Amino acid sequence: MTDIDCERNLDDGIARFKEALAAGNPYDLIITDMWYSPERGSGEQMCGDRLIEIAKKEHWDVPILICSRQDYSTYPGIRGSLHYSDNVDWEGQLRRYIAEIEGEK
Numbered sequence: 001m002t003d004i005d006c007e008r009n010l011d012d013g014i015a016r017f018k019e020a021l022a023a024g025n026p027y028d029l030i031i032t033d034m035w036y037s038p039e040r041g042s043g044e045q046m047c048g049d050r051l052i053e054i055a056k057k058e059h060w061d062v063p064i065l066i067c068s069r070q071d072y073s074t075y076p077g078i079r080g081s082l083h084y085s086d087n088v089d090w091e092g093q094l095r096r097y098i099a100e101i102e103g104e105k
Contacts, residue, residue: 009037010047014054021060029101030055030064031082031094034072052077063101065094 005020005027007013013032020027034048048066055064056077063079066072067090072081080097082090 009039009042010050011039013051017060017062027062029079029098030062031067032064034066034068034070063097065097067094 005016007016017027017030030051032048032051034046035044036047037043038045038047038050048068052064052075054060055062064077065080065082066075066078067082067084069084071083072078073083075081079101080093082093082097084090
């Protein structure tokens with residue numbers, strides 16, 4: 001996984017995902033926080049929930065990781081949780097998830 005897109009709100013992230021899908025270049029992985037803006041210029045909301053709900057509803061065939069200071073490892077419908085903390089090797093966790101995903105292709 002070498003091509004990385006980063007969007008700062010839910011609407012732009014969904015649009016970018018759908019553009020990549022339509023172009024025949026689907027994403028291999030989505031990494032999301034739980035709290036961010038739904039659209040440009042708005043305040044933070046729990047948009048990670050909404051993103052996961054949309055991915056399920058629209059049958060996106062892509063693993064989703066949540067990266068947060070909270071541990072979401074039991075959250076339904078995701079591949080895993082990267083618990084961002086000074087005491088946790090979240091970068092190592094991310095590398096392991098990516099290796100697993102690449103090994104499944």
